[in-house]
Structure formats: structure tokens, C-alpha cells
Amino acid sequence: MAASPKTLFEKVWESHLVAEPANEPALLYVDLHLVHEVTSPQAFEGLRLAGRKLRRPDRTVATIDHNVPTTLDGRVHIQDAIAAKQIDTLRKNCADFGVTLYDIQSAEQGIVHVIGPELGLTKPGMTIVCGDSHTSTHGAFGALAFGIGTSEVEHVMATQCLPQSKPKTFRIAVEGELPESVTAKDVALGIIGRIGTDGATGCVIEYAGSVIRSLSMEGRMTVCNMSIEAGARAGMIAPDDTTFAYLKDREFSPKVEDWDKAVAEWRKLASDPGAKFDRELVIPAIELAPFVTWGTSPGMVIPVTDVIPNPAVTKSDADRRGFERALEYMALTPGTPIEEITIDRVFIGSCTNSRIEDLRAAAKVVVGHRVHSKVRAMVVPGSQKVKAQAESEGLDQIFRAAGFEWREPGCSMCLGMNPDILSPGERCASTSNRNFEGRQGRGGRTHLVSPMMAAAAAITGHFTDVRTWEFRKEEVLV
Amino acid sequence: MQSFHTLTSNAVPLDRVNVDTDQIIPKQFLKRIERTGYGDFLFFDWRQDPGFELNNPHYKGAQILLAARNFGCGSSREHAAWALSDYGFRCVIAPSFADIFHSNAGKNGILLVTLPEDQVQLLLDRAAKSDGYSLTVSLEDQTVKDTQGFSAPFTIDPFRRYCLLEGLDDIGLSLRHADELDKFERQHDLAFWVAPKPYAAKTSQETARA
Numbered sequence: 001m002a003a004s005p006k007t008l009f010e011k012v013w014e015s016h017l018v019a020e021p022a023n024e025p026a027l028l029y030v031d032l033h034l035v036h037e038v039t040s041p042q043a044f045e046g047l048r049l050a051g052r053k054l055r056r057p058d059r060t061v062a063t064i065d066h067n068v069p070t071t072l073d074g075r076v077h078i079q080d081a082i083a084a085k086q087i088d089t090l091r092k093n094c095a096d097f098g099v100t101l102y103d104i105q106s107a108e109q110g111i112v113h114v115i116g117p118e119l120g121l122t123k124p125g126m127t128i129v130c131g132d133s134h135t136s137t138h139g140a141f142g143a144l145a146f147g148i149g150t151s152e153v154e155h156v157m158a159t160q161c162l163p164q165s166k167p168k169t170f171r172i173a174v175e176g177e178l179p180e181s182v183t184a185k186d187v188a189l190g191i192i193g194r195i196g197t198d199g200a201t202g203c204v205i206e207y208a209g210s211v212i213r214s215l216s217m218e219g220r221m222t223v224c225n226m227s228i229e230a231g232a233r234a235g236m237i238a239p240d241d242t243t244f245a246y247l248k249d250r251e252f253s254p255k256v257e258d259w260d261k262a263v264a265e266w267r268k269l270a271s272d273p274g275a276k277f278d279r280e281l282v283i284p285a286i287e288l289a290p291f292v293t294w295g296t297s298p299g300m301v302i303p304v305t306d307v308i309p310n311p312a313v314t315k316s317d318a319d320r321r322g323f324e325r326a327l328e329y330m331a332l333t334p335g336t337p338i339e340e341i342t343i344d345r346v347f348i349g350s351c352t353n354s355r356i357e358d359l360r361a362a363a364k365v366v367v368g369h370r371v372h373s374k375v376r377a378m379v380v381p382g383s384q385k386v387k388a389q390a391e392s393e394g395l396d397q398i399f400r401a402a403g404f405e406w407r408e409p410g411c412s413m414c415l416g417m418n419p420d421i422l423s424p425g426e427r428c429a430s431t432s433n434r435n436f437e438g439r440q441g442r443g444g445r446t447h448l449v450s451p452m453m454a455a456a457a458a459i460t461g462h463f464t465d466v467r468t469w470e471f472r473k474e475e476v477l478v
Numbered sequence: 479m480q481s482f483h484t485l486t487s488n489a490v491p492l493d494r495v496n497v498d499t500d501q502i503i504p505k506q507f508l509k510r511i512e513r514t515g516y517g518d519f520l521f522f523d524w525r526q527d528p529g530f531e532l533n534n535p536h537y538k539g540a541q542i543l544l545a546a547r548n549f550g551c552g553s554s555r556e557h558a559a560w561a562l563s564d565y566g567f568r569c570v571i572a573p574s575f576a577d578i579f580h581s582n583a584g585k586n587g588i589l590l591v592t593l594p595e596d597q598v599q600l601l602l603d604r605a606a607k608s609d610g611y612s613l614t615v616s617l618e619d620q621t622v623k624d625t626q627g628f629s630a631p632f633t634i635d636p637f638r639r640y641c642l643l644e645g646l647d648d649i650g651l652s653l654r655h656a657d658e659l660d661k662f663e664r665q666h667d668l669a670f671w672v673a674p675k676p677y678a679a680k681t682s683q684e685t686a687r688a
Contacts, residue, residue: 041511149556149582262671
């Protein structure tokens with residue numbers, strides 16, 4: 001008798017079950033544990049206090065990304081004593097427990113969710129965890145990857161597994177063809193706008209459909225990255241030739257003799273025809289546009305051509321109050337066209353949009369233009385490798401010539417744990433993932449957009465529909 | 479971990495949807511390497527507003543927090559659970575919670591009670607109107623009651639309930655499966671296509687065999 005058809009998620013889940021005790025969560029094996037400075041110190045300390053060892057240093061990899069300043073000088077002598085201590089603590093912990101650390105000066109340093117895939121540490125069919133909610137990024141490769149808290153970090157360090165209740169499955173198919181200048185970021189924002197920030201709570205999303213298939217790995221990572229913003233436990237995409245082409249010859253990808261065998265294993269992962277999902281949703285690509293968030297939750301999102309909505313559209317009193325509070329915080333009035341909103345800052349970076357393709361897309365908009373005189377704009381590559389690649393393509397020259405700051409890799413202004421922050425009242429077009437109150441600095445106002453939309457806003461000084469952009473070929477020297 | 483049985487306490491109404499962990503504990507306090515001392519920073523930015531609920535002396539010492547839908551969304555920072563716990567909260571009641579926060583709360587002895595939206599709204603309204611409004615939450619009976627006649631049952635994952643009642647550290651629980659783990663791992667290490675560093679994994683396998 002043929003086995004019943006299985007989803008991608010079920011295949012990965014079942015191949016990692018260590019134990020299934022009755023009336024308890026399953027014990028799930030963890031293939032790769034990514035570690036950074038912010039959510040690990042208390043976990044390492046917990047191991048020490050309990051006299052426990054790190055079970056698998058070879059399945060544990062660390063980098064420094066959240067706290068690190070993005071200027072060359074700032075990185076050598078970190079002014080913030082508390083941040084410096086946290087970074088030194090990670091160094092000591094990695095040395096004590098035998099963990100590979102991609103330190104600030106290393107040629108592989110970068111945002112943890114950028115370097116994992118870039119080094120080939122991330123692979124299809126793996127289970128990956130990290131004390132960071134955007135671990136969902138790695139699901140772009142067909143891995144089951146999710147964020148955990150620090151107690152769970154300690155649990156994985158001690159046991160290389162985690163007790164987990166089985167999540168539900170949610171298939172979201174984006175069908176058709178993306179309109180011109182509508183990007184992976186707009187797919188992510190469009191989905192969140194449609195289902196809400198708790199629309200996928202308790203679920204693992206599998207993204208499917210012709211639009212997802214047509215995305216590059218960078219685009220797929222952007223989509224999976226923001227799964228958590230829809231409340232999902234994880235997001236996954238079935239591995240295919242695009243995935244394998246990306247992984248081939250990466251530092252930790254299987255080599256010559258093993259490559260074909262690995263690909264053969266990875267090909268088995270895609271959801272079987274007829275596999276059942278707990279929920280399904282189809283989104284026609286034609287409904288997607290360049291999106292801009294207007295409020296303080298990623299679900300508060302509308303096309304760039306829309307106007308700020310009226311609180312009367314909300315369903316409940318609690319929602320209406322949240323809506324009004326967001327309008328007040330963002331200093332916006334219902335009825336204002338998005339394209340009339342002027343900005344002070346632009347941030348192109350973060351684990352959502354700091355990869356080479358993101359920088360290429362932004363540079364294409366910037367070529368031949370100059371940053372608006374009232375705007376301060378910065379580009380922060382996601383990793384040293386992305387930075388080097390961009391520089392080899394001359395993208396840094398395009399950005400610098402236009403008036404952008406070209407920075408060193410790190411989380412930067414996505415979460416304001418380093419010197420890159422907004423001042424109170426400043427309004428920012430940001431390619432990051434969260435527009436929560438104070439996320440980029442207390443009193444700062446964040447609008448989430450794609451790299452192309454951020455680049456266009458930097459030049460005009462206000463949100464601008466990139467579908468109408470005048471793309472220039474040559475750099476115009478002023 | 480502190481165990482949870484029955485709690486009778488004042489309740490603070492926080493009638494806001496989608497309260498994210500960035501609000502519960504803002505980023506600047508995540509640079510510390512300690513596990514304690516976060517209570518002073520709980521809802522740090524919101525507490526700058528004198529009208530914010532936690533600044534109301536009526537709610538001083540409350541151990542129960544009432545909130546609206548999707549509480550604890552966003553970042554995975556366990557500091558949010560540490561801050562709530564350190565401040566003195568032992569229980570949060572809301573119509574829904576974000577997944578990672580749910581897990582973090584459980585590991586810190588905080589009981590999360592999910593009740594239907596209309597029931598939570600009733601409790602929010604009562605807590606906002608009557609001084610010293612108090613609730614009794616029993617994990618043993620799985621009920622929430624007030625002194626004005628409200629009584630509602632709640633459901634909770636049986637294993638989560640057991641861990642909270644017993645105050646169990648779950649690393650110890652997982653290590654009950656140490657033999658299964660060893661066996662699984664020996665086999666699983668052969669699957670180099672899901673090893674982060676396939677060559678290192680092979681080496682450890684060969685070492686194990688030798």
C-alpha cells in the first residue's frame with residue numbers, strides 16, 4: 001500500500017523525531033543552532049550553573065550582528081560599554097564551549113540569517129533554530145526553521161533537541177506573474193495585510209504557486225523572513241533547481257562526490273501531490289502592488305497609491321482604538337495619500353532585505369539620481385560577503401555618488417540596538433520587518449517598504465510609486 | 479521554576495491589541511547579560527505616560543495582566559517574560575497569544591490563560607471600572623472567577639499544565655530520553671545532506687565508530 005501523501009513540513013518533522021512520549025510534546029532533533037550575542041549569554045550561563053556541556057559544538061555556529069556598530073571606527077572601539085560586554089561575553093562563551101564564531105573582523109561576519117545560507121550551513125530538509133524570531137528566513141531552502149527563546153536556546157545547547165507540539169500546516173499559493181517593480185517584499189506585506197499579524201498563529205506556512213517558484217533564493221528568503229509577522233511558527237518553500245543552484249559550491253555544501261546524493265535527497269522533500277494542509281489560501285499576483293505600511297503593526301499596510309484609511313473600517317472597538325493610537329503615533333490623518341508623506345530617513349538593510357539582489361534592485365532605482373536634500377539615507381549590506389560582492393559590481397559607487405552612506409554589515413537600524421537609530425519624530429522608509437512603536441528608536445516612525453520603494457523615496461523625499469519610476473542608465477554627475 | 483496552582487490577585491487592564499515584545503521590553507535593555515532585574519524596564523516607553531495603566535496606584539502589586547488579542551507578538555526575546563515575571567506578574571489573560579511568547583512564558587512560570595474575546599472584554603471593563611478588582615485563577619480547576627459572579631473555564635495544553643503545576647525544568651524532562659537521543663543521533667549523523675558542516679559530521683561519526 002502506498003504511503004499517504006505528505007507535506008514538506010511533515011517530511012522534515014518526521015525525519016527529526018527523537019521521541020514521541022504519550023501526552024507530551026514530541027522531542028525534535030535540531031540540525032543547526034545559530035547563536036548571536038543578544039539571546040545567548042543567559043543560556044551559556046545556565047549550562048555552566050547546571051554543570052552541563054554543549055552537546056554538539058559542530059552543530060552550533062555563532063556570529064555578532066545585533067549590537068555591532070556599522071562604521072569602521074565604531075566597530076573597533078565599541079563605545080557602548082554594555083553592548084561591548086555582551087559581545088565579549090559571546091567571544092568568551094564560544095571559546096569556552098568550542099563554538100565557531102564569525103567575529104566582527106571575520107570575512108564571513110554578517111546578520112545571522114544572511115550568513116547561514118551564504119555559507120551553505122542552511123540546507124533543505126534541516127531543522128534550524130536560533131534565539132531570533134526571523135529564523136523563519138531559512139525556510140526558503142525547505143528547512144524547518146524557527147525562532148526560540150533563551151530557555152530553549154539553553155535546552156538545545158544541552159540536548160540538541162527541543163520539545164515541540166506539532167504545528168498546523170497552512171499552504172499559501174501566490175499565483176500568476178508579479179507585476180513590474182512588485183517584489184518579494186510586496187508579496188510578504190501583501191500576505192500579512194490579507195491575513196493579519198496573527199493570521200497564521202500556530203501554523204507553519206508553505207509558500208507555493210508560480211510566483212514563489214519564480215522568485216530567486218534572495219526573494220524567497222524575504223518572503224519566509226516575514227512569516228513571523230503573520231504570526232506563523234515558520235515559513236517553508238520546497239527546494240528546487242533554484243535552491244540547488246544557489247547552494248552549489250558554498251563553503252559548507254556537500255562536495256563533488258556527495259553533491260548528487262544530497263540533491264537526490266533534497267528532491268524528495270517537496271509536498272506530495274494530494275498532501276493535505278490544515279488551511280489553504282490562494283492569492284492572485286495581480287492583487288499585489290508596491291506596499292507601504294502606515295501604522296505600528298506590519299498588518300497596517302496598503303498600496304502606495306492608496307490613502308491613509310479611516311478607523312471606521314475596523315471590526316471591533318479594540319481594533320479601532322489600536323488603529324487610532326497608531327495614527328496618533330505615526331502623526332498621520334485619514335485620507336492623506338501615501339505619496340504625499342515626506343520622509344527624513346531611509347534604511348536599506350536588515351535580515352529581510354540586505355542581500356545582493358536587494359542592493360542591485362535599489363541601485364537600479366538610484367543610478368543617475370541624487371538623494372533628496374532633506375533625507376539621510378543609508379545602505380547596510382547584510383554580510384561582509386554581500387558587501388564585497390556589491391563593491392565588486394560597483395553598487396557602492398552608485399549609492400555613494402547619490403549621497404547614500406555605505407556601511408559595515410549588521411542588524412543596524414532594524415532594531416536600534418546599536419548606534420543606528422531614529423530620533424524622536426523622525427520618519428523612515430525602511431526595508432526591515434517591523435514597524436512597532438519605537439522599534440528603530442524611541443518616537444521614530446517606521447514605514448516598511450521594498451528596497452526599490454525605499455530607494456525611490458530617498459530620492460524624491462516622499463513615498464513614490466516605483467512603477468512610474470524614471471530609470472536612468474548612466475550616472476549623472478551634478 | 480516557580481510552580482503555579484491558584485492565584486488571587488488584582489488585575490491590570492491593558493486594553494490594546496497586538497502588544498508586541500518590543501513594547502513589553504524595549505531593545506535597549508536587551509544588551510544586559512543577566513537574567514534578572516528587568517522588572518523596572520517593563521513597558522518602559524509606555525510607562526513614560528503618567529496615564530499608562532501600570533502607573534495607576536490602584537493596580538500596584540497586581541499579579542494578573544488582562545490584555546487584548548495577539549499579546550506578545552513579534553520578537554522572540556525571552557526578556558519579555560523575564561520582565562513580566564520580575565515585575566510580579568504570574569498570569570496573563572487574553573483572547574490569544576503569539577507562539578514564541580507562549581513558550582517563553584511557560585518556561586518562566588507565567589500562566590497564560592486564553593478566554594473568548596467577549597469574556598476578556600468583560601473582565602477588561604470591570605478591571606477598568608472597579609478599584610481593587612480581583613480575580614482568582616486556578617490552574618488545578620482550570621477556571622477564572624471574580625467576586626461579581628464571573629466564572630469561566632479555560633483549556634490548556636495538558637503537558638504545559640503539568641510543567642507549571644510541578645514547576646519543572648524541561649531540560650531534565652528531555653534528558654529522560656537520553657538513550658533514544660543517542661541512538662537517533664548516531665543514525666542521523668550519517669545524513670550528511672542535513673548536517674551544517676557535512677565533513678565535520680562525518681568525522682565525528684568516524685570517530686564514534688573507531
